[in-house]
Amino acid sequence: MSSILSVQNLNKSFGNKHVLHDVSFDLKKGHIVGLVGPNGAGKSTLMKTMLGLFNYDSGSIKIAGETVTPQKHESLSKVGALIEYPGIYPFLTGWDHLQLFADGDHQLIHIQKIISQLNMDSYIKRKARGYSLGMKQKLGIALALVNFPELVILDEPMNGLDPQATKDLRDLIITESQRGTTFLISSHILSELQRLAQDLLIIDEGSIVQQTTMHELLASQGKQTIMLMTSNDHKARQLLKKAKFEMTPDPRVEVIAKDDNTMPEILRLLVEGGVDILDVQRLEGNLESSLLEVLKQSRIKKRLAEEEAE
Amino acid sequence: MWTLVRQESFKLTRKVSTWISTGFLVGVEILFAFLSRIYPQTFVPANMFESLYFSRPIIIFYMIAATATIITMEFQYGTMKQVLYRRYSRGQILVSKWLAVFFYTLYWYVMSTGIALLLKAMLFHHTLSIHQGAGDGMSIFTRGLAISAASLVSLWLLLSVVFLLANLFRNSAAAVSVGIIGYFAAYIVTQLLTILIQKWDWAKWNPVTMTLYPSMMARPGYYQSLLNMQGWQMLLGNFIYIAIFLGIGYYVFNKRNV
Ligand SMILES: Nc1ncnc2c1ncn2[C@@H]1O[C@H](COP(=O)(O)OP(=O)(O)OP(=O)(O)O)[C@@H](O)[C@H]1O
Numbered sequence: 015m016s017s018i019l020s021v022q023n024l025n026k027s028f029g030n031k032h033v034l035h036d037v038s039f040d041l042k043k044g045h046i047v048g049l050v051g052p053n054g055a056g057k058s059t060l061m062k063t064m065l066g067l068f069n070y071d072s073g074s075i076k077i078a079g080e081t082v083t084p085q086k087h088e089s090l091s092k093v094g095a096l097i098e099y100p101g102i103y104p105f106l107t108g109w110d111h112l113q114l115f116a117d118g119d120h121q122l123i124h125i126q127k128i129i130s131q132l133n134m135d136s137y138i139k140r141k142a143r144g145y146s147l148g149m150k151q152k153l154g155i156a157l158a159l160v161n162f163p164e165l166v167i168l169d170e171p172m173n174g175l176d177p178q179a180t181k182d183l184r185d186l187i188i189t190e191s192q193r194g195t196t197f198l199i200s201s202h203i204l205s206e207l208q209r210l211a212q213d214l215l216i217i218d219e220g221s222i223v224q225q226t227t228m229h230e231l232l233a234s235q236g237k238q239t240i241m242l243m244t245s246n247d248h249k250a251r252q253l254l255k256k257a258k259f260e261m262t263p264d265p266r267v268e269v270i271a272k273d274d275n276t277m278p279e280i281l282r283l284l285v286e287g288g289v290d291i292l293d294v295q296r297l298e299g300n301l302e303s304s305l306l307e308v309l310k311q312s313r314i315k316k317r318l319a320e321e322e323a324e
Numbered sequence: 325m326w327t328l329v330r331q332e333s334f335k336l337t338r339k340v341s342t343w344i345s346t347g348f349l350v351g352v353e354i355l356f357a358f359l360s361r362i363y364p365q366t367f368v369p370a371n372m373f374e375s376l377y378f379s380r381p382i383i384i385f386y387m388i389a390a391t392a393t394i395i396t397m398e399f400q401y402g403t404m405k406q407v408l409y410r411r412y413s414r415g416q417i418l419v420s421k422w423l424a425v426f427f428y429t430l431y432w433y434v435m436s437t438g439i440a441l442l443l444k445a446m447l448f449h450h451t452l453s454i455h456q457g458a459g460d461g462m463s464i465f466t467r468g469l470a471i472s473a474a475s476l477v478s479l480w481l482l483l484s485v486v487f488l489l490a491n492l493f494r495n496s497a498a499a500v501s502v503g504i505i506g507y508f509a510a511y512i513v514t515q516l517l518t519i520l521i522q523k524w525d526w527a528k529w530n531p532v533t534m535t536l537y538p539s540m541m542a543r544p545g546y547y548q549s550l551l552n553m554q555g556w557q558m559l560l561g562n563f564i565y566i567a568i569f570l571g572i573g574y575y576v577f578n579k580r581n582v
Pocket residue numbers: 028031033051052053054055056057058059060581
């Protein structure tokens with residue numbers, strides 16, 4: 015598969031503050047890619063640099079094979095974006111905004127479609143001065159999608175959205191990606207990202223820590239846990255501890271599954287120990303804990319490397 | 325490029341301030357036309373017509389503000405990112421704003437001239453002819469046009485500075501104040517300028533002198549000898565300074581992080 019976006023050895027500083035360090039990655043066409051990392055990691059900076067808003071020190075950014083610089087970036091015709099917060103002219107209506115930024119003819123039907131997909135019909139003809147946070151956010155997302163982009167870059171798109179709007183957005187992203195649109199989405203709402211993204215870019219202190227798939231990350235951290243509801247949780251925990259099963263610090267009974275044998279083993283142990291089992295749940299690996307683990311490991315590695323260098 | 329100019333014009337037409345100020349300007353013209361009709365000794369009809377019923381200073385102030393905000397509003401509303409991350413280059417974006425402001429300036433001059441002609445036809449139909457002589461073989465109509473053309477050129481000298489400052493400071497207050505100070509500067513320092521020019525002839529080539537171009541068009545004999553300059557020299561000087569200031573603004577805009 016060809017890559018729609020390719021970033022190689024990108025370095026970016028603000029004055030003498032080095033914010034992006036040798037960032038390299040490729041985005042595959044039609045994938046939904048999550049960009050995650052702590053506050054100040056450089057997510058927004060990376061996105062803005064890719065969009066030609068910032069000058070960069072070295073490296074290259076190519077969209078569909080064409081280089082992007084702040085001065086010249088015709089290939090951005092293939093890109094739609096929403097960075098940090100949507101820019102809204104208070105004196106224009108939502109409809110005016112969409113028309114203003116829509117390129118070419120035959121756009122009206124498409125605009126109308128996006129409006130109804132995001133449920134914005136009721137206020138789209140009103141001046142944006144009076145929009146709520148979530149209304150503005152939805153308008154920003156609609157603006158990112160208005161020109162049939164091949165690549166969509168969204169920075170914190172779920173900001174301020176209610177549950178219905180979050181679901182509408184998720185559905186919209188999935189439909190568009192099935193049609194071949196690539197998405198790069200940064201978000202701190204990991205549960206949402208876990209449902210959306212196939213690939214992950216993990217960034218910390220301006221470096222890409224890991225480029226992986228969601229599936230691999232969850233699997234590699236081996237975080238499949240089994241949660242039990244029993245007639246006597248206290249006794250169950252004691253039995254499990256004695257049998258040397260690894261448990262989470264959760265006050266409920268949660269066992270970390272090492273392999274497929276774990277489940278039958280603990281069931282037998284508990285039944286034989288006289289504890290009734292009321293309910294069993296397998297918890298999928300969880301992005302939050304996996305991510306925190308990866309970040310912790312990478313920081314440890316980095317500290318060690320730094321100490322060695324001294 | 326024309327798409328971009330159209331987009332900038334669209335934003336202007338959707339601003340309430342555009343229409344309020346248009347209404348205000350028409351109101352001022354009507355007011356001075358009536359004053360001139362009632363008190364022709366104080367407000368001499370021929371002079372009032374030549375001055376487009378006092379429109380030009382209003383146009384200048386309004387255009388200074390409009391130019392500053394066409395840049396700074398994008399920073400204020402956070403829309404600059406959206407405007408820039410499209411296929412258009414930064415240069416195209418800035419040039420489209422220049423062009424939009426240029427057409428906007430034309431709009432004001434054409435509109436105020438049209439209203440002035442209309443008022444003249446309605447209130448001074450028999451008492452004033454636009455072909456009435458105004459010295460140097462010009463009629464009051466052609467003299468009015470010449471002053472308008474000169475005022476447009478030196479207005480653009482101010483606007484080129486306002487563009488530069490709006491880009492540097494992203495703040496319209498700074499850009500507007502400097503523009504307005506620039507407008508008055510020439511009148512305030514005319515005395516000083518003439519002393520300087522009499523001492524060193526080359527001093528006449530400073531940008532502040534150039535803003536006196538419309539005054540020279542209104543009273544050529546007086547200003548030509550005072551400043552030791554011809555009309556064409558003034559025109560050339562204005563063009564050179566406009567190019568310099570716009571050029572620096574262009575450079576700044578291309579270099580900045582948004
Ligand atoms: N315009 C700027 N000038 C100077 N430093 C900046 C600028 N923008 C960002 N930075 C710095 O760059 C670093 C990365 O910031 P960035 O906004 O990219 O983080 P982020 O990953 O988007 O964080 P968050 O999750 O909080 O949105 C931070 O240390 C920040 O202080």
